[in-house]
Amino acid sequence: MDARAEHDSDTRAVSRAVSELARRTRFPIAFGGLAQGGAIHVSSIVGARTRSLDGLVVQETRGLGGRAFAEKRPRLALDYRTSRSITHDYDGQVLSEGIATLFAVPVLVSGRSRGVLYCGSWGQAGVGDVVARPAFAVAEELATELRVGEEVRRRLATMPPPATSDAMAPAMQEELRESFAELRSIASTVTDTAVRERLTKLEQRLAALSRPAGPAAEFDVRLSPRELDVLACAALGATNAEIAAELNLREGTVKSYLQSAMGKLEASTRHAAVAKARRAGILP
Structure with a gap:
């Protein structure tokens, strides 16, 4: 921008x-x-x-x-x-x-x-x-809206260009995923409905950037905002304790959200849940 x-x-x-x-x-x-x-x-x-x-x-x-x-x-x-x-x-x-x-x-x-x-x-x-x-x-x-805008612009500015026109470089993809998780963390503090809606649209755009070519996998899945917050952190390899600290939740609450997301995605592990969420275009 x-x-x-x-x-x-x-x-x-x-x-x-x-x-x-x-x-x-x-x-x-x-x-x-x-x-x-x-x-x-x-x-x-x-x-x-x-x-x-x-x-x-x-x-x-x-x-x-x-x-x-x-x-x-x-x-x-x-x-x-x-x-x-x-x-x-x-x-x-x-x-x-x-x-x-x-x-x-x-x-x-x-x-x-x-x-x-x-x-x-x-x-x-x-x-x-x-x-x-x-x-x-x-x-x-x-202030929250300005802070989110600054963070998104900062992260987009530091993203390296893709290696080819057809695939996103691993470093850029990792930065994109970190940006998505950070945006989810910031959005969780926003109470204004209109601001949250704008943030949701921005998250969807970020998730779409790394979506593989072709149609998204057919999953009829609707994750709650907190399930998505937790799964986005898990996608970066964070432990339950680290996710709890990042999102200001109890560790047991984090585990509950993860299990719920895994159930909706019909995944037996958090890694499988992340993989399915990415194929569905829910996560970058």
Whole structure:
């Protein structure tokens, strides 16, 4: 994926998050963006009454959002106009929109700030759990989506080219399988249904990359998400204890999922189950 496509993908993710922020918090206005070159570029706005926020670029440490970004924690201005805890570099844009209360939540990906989501109102409004908790949840979901995207792009970038046009090189196939298992592990932490659906489609694409030529084997098998998680780890040679640690499960639970998957695939061993799953196009 080239830089432009990556940027567009991340921008769409922010747009979805901003729409969700407005819906879940019920604050009348929401906006947000990701950091580029030391500043947060607002790329999505929902509910604005004017165009004063269009093209807003917030420098790190400046304003409410810049401070939230730099400190990696949410910041609130109950009365934005009179707040003494922030710089007022962006009063022209914020106050022209008529915003009185503004809440900024940083988007943290693997411990680093990637962007900021804002929600606000035109009158003073308290920000208790009813607003804060869904705002945190939306920021967390966006962070997960960005993290998954980064990981997938990183792994795809490190994959060696295939040895021939007809067969995938062993090193590339092994990297693909590791990527699939890692993606399954990340996806298991996602609670947002829409994000999980997108991840599932990406997993199916990865699994199809190493599928042998010709039609997939005819197996009427439907593995549960956890059965697939466990089998993907087993395909890399992980022990039950290692799978349990990776997926934050009990070792006995891992064994149960494996046995269930083996039963559905009519396989007597985990290795046979992995082989059948690969022939069916369930695993890469």
